[in-house]
Amino acid sequence: MVLFVLERITPLSVDQAWLRLTDWERHADVVPLTRVTVRTPPPTREGTVFVARSGIGPFAFDDPMEVVTWQPSAGATLTALCRLAKQGEFVTGWAEIEVHPYGAGGSRVVWREDLSVRLLPRAFDRPLRRAALWMFGRAVDGLLRQEPAP
DSSP states (O other): OOEEEEEEESOHHHHHHHHHHHHHHGGGHHHEEEEEESSOOOSSTTTOEEEESSSSGGEEEEEEEEEEEEEESSSSSOOEEEEEEEEEESEEEEEEEEEEETTTTTEEEEEEEEEEEOOOOGGGGHHHEEEHHHHHHHHHHHHHHHHOOO
């Protein structure tokens, strides 16, 4: 089990950053070899289920997730929070996305994740943590940089 935390400061407002980070399908645009399918009708709320399928051919796996906490910001001064439960056979754990107001109109993003990969010995926790920080850091940076779909 690997716990990691990413923090980013962005000039985007809390609402703008939140919309980009919780547009599940757009995660596929910034995570290579990944496709995301939302299995429940919009809008996102507690109970929303989506699946990230990562890899190629026989080396692909599904990472199903359910939104268990959904608290969008109710104004420029309030924090937004989403918690996801990972429910896969291969990848388990949870993730939290927090978006806090920061400075004059910007925001601070905190992404926490507790990640477990079944059958991976604990001796691989350190490399898994480094790989997760790199991969999720690139994804968060890409989502915050990317313009949302119209």
